[in-house]
Amino acid sequence: xxxxxxxxxxxxxxxxxxxxxxxxxxxxxxxxxxxxxxxxxxxxxxxxxxxxxxxxxxxxxxxxxxxxxxxxxxxxxxxxxxxxxxxxxxxxxxxxxxxxxxxxxxxxxxxxxxxxxxxxxxxxxxxxxxxxxxxxxxxxxxxxxxxxxxxxxxxxxx
Amino acid sequence: xxxxxxxxxxxxxxxxxxxxxxxxxxxxxxxxxxxxxxxxxxxxxxxxxxxxxxxxxxxxxxxxxxxxxxxxxxxxxxxxxxxxxxxxxxxxxxxxxxxxxxxxxxxxxxxxxxxxxxxxxxxxxxxxxxxxxxxxxxxxxxxxxxxxxxxxxxxxxxxxxxxxxxxxx
Numbered sequence: 001x002x003x004x005x006x007x008x009x010x011x012x013x014x015x016x017x018x019x020x021x022x023x024x025x026x027x028x029x030x031x032x033x034x035x036x037x038x039x040x041x042x043x044x045x046x047x048x049x050x051x052x053x054x055x056x057x058x059x060x061x062x063x064x065x066x067x068x069x070x071x072x073x074x075x076x077x078x079x080x081x082x083x084x085x086x087x088x089x090x091x092x093x094x095x096x097x098x099x100x101x102x103x104x105x106x107x108x109x110x111x112x113x114x115x116x117x118x119x120x121x122x123x124x125x126x127x128x129x130x131x132x133x134x135x136x137x138x139x140x141x142x143x144x145x146x147x148x149x150x151x152x153x154x155x156x157x158x
Numbered sequence: 159x160x161x162x163x164x165x166x167x168x169x170x171x172x173x174x175x176x177x178x179x180x181x182x183x184x185x186x187x188x189x190x191x192x193x194x195x196x197x198x199x200x201x202x203x204x205x206x207x208x209x210x211x212x213x214x215x216x217x218x219x220x221x222x223x224x225x226x227x228x229x230x231x232x233x234x235x236x237x238x239x240x241x242x243x244x245x246x247x248x249x250x251x252x253x254x255x256x257x258x259x260x261x262x263x264x265x266x267x268x269x270x271x272x273x274x275x276x277x278x279x280x281x282x283x284x285x286x287x288x289x290x291x292x293x294x295x296x297x298x299x300x301x302x303x304x305x306x307x308x309x310x311x312x313x314x315x316x317x318x319x320x321x322x323x324x325x326x327x
Contacts, residue, residue, distance in 0.1 A: 027194070034187065034194040036227035052256065053325060061259050063194060065220035070197035078201045078211055082219050086263040149212045149269065158265050 004077040007108060007116035007142045016075045016103035016120070023059070025095040031063030058092035068122055068134045071101045076118075080140050081148040083117065083158030087134035097126040103136075113155045116142040162285050166251060169282050175243045176279040179225040180232075183274040187224055188217050216269040222305050222314045225276050244280045244301050245320050254296045254322035261319035267312045275308045283317070296323030 021027075032042035037060045040047035048057045068087060073080050093099055103122040110116050122134040137158065139148035148156075160167070192202050200207040201216060208215045217225075227241045240246040249257055270276065283300040303316045 021196075030190075031194040034191040035221075035224050036187070038227075038230045061262055062220065062223050065262065065264065066191055066195045066197065066218065069218060069220040070192075070195045070199070073197070073199050078199055078207055082266050084263065084265045085220070086261065088261045089259065147211060152268070156267065158267065 003075075004079045004144075005075065005140050006144060006146075007110070007118070007140055010105055010108050010118055010140070012105050012107055014105040016071070016105075016122075019071050019074070019101040021099050021101075023093055023095055023097045023099055025057065028057050028059050028063075028093075028095055031066065032060045035060060035062035035066070037062060054092060054094075056094040056096075058094050061089070064089070064093070064124070064132055067099075067101065067124070068136065071103065071122060072120065072136050072138055075103070076138055076140050079147060079149070080138050081151075082136065082138050083156075084137040085134055086136075087132050089132045091126075091129060091131040093124070093126060093131055099131070100125050106135075110142060111157055113151070113157055114142065115139050115148060115151055115155065115157065116146070161287055163251065166248070166282070166285055169244075170285075171281060171283065173279045173281060176277065177226070178275060178277040180228060181225075183217055183225055183270055183272050183276065185215060185217075185272050188215075188221065188272075191218055191221055191224065212269055214271065216271050219266045219269070219314070220264065222264065222266075222270070222316060223303070225270070225274075225305075226278050242280065242301065242303070242318065244282050245299070245318070245322075248282075248285065248297075248299050248320070249322045252297055252322055254324055256294065256325055257296075257320055257322040258293065259318055259320050260298070261317075263317040265315045265317075267314055268307060270305075270307070270313050274313075276305055276313065278303055278305050289321075291321065291323070292326075293321065294323035294325045296321055 029043045041052045107119040120136045124132040281302045286298040305314045
């Protein structure tokens, strides 16, 4: 990852590079344990099916957040700084699924503190079915000399 | 007329379960989390890049809740503490054995750094009247979790919408 996106290169309607990923049981379990989420529906097939009534173990919320973060910052590069993410889960992601993440730029603005912001709509789908949608607001440099990570206090308005 | 019990109504917008994480923020979990989603952002892997951009290593922003999930076991503890206790309190109060999280908003403030000792507090924001969905019948609730570092700086706020329910028979 060497790209460092700047605000002048982004326009509403821009499409982020698609991410396609085959999900395995290891994906689900590794993600849950990385998040210190020990709950059995994320690693115990029998519990997930017979207690929760789901078809299999499924991806947990913090790990989905980590996937969205990765998807967005793959695009912005390391100078991109997430301000806000809102996501809604409409269905679960299971082992054997191939998930596809897509994103589009909804808006570009510079706030009163001079921080450059991009608003994104990101989706996670499996076989065309929407599993989670995400509205993200990410700060990116207004030019090559700017660094959103240097902003503190009132200069950072996520 | 509201069917939400008075004890629940009284707890809305009140700080609950203020606590400090069981361990300092550490890079091992950052790397494991990045590995779990194949996140190659050099902020987390290359100290020179981290020094240049963020003034040193930071944790991945979306890891806020990681630092407060209790150990699965620790000596002398009889019960497994719940990481979002207000959520589990509501399940118990309303007698709803199952629950899912439907919406999650995270707002990121000061970066979290290795060695930080974070503390958290939970605030119940709302509880719905009974609703029926394809999962079953239950209630929606919104819980905010605020995260602060050892300097009392806000590092983030997570807002969860949960649905506690009884499975349809």
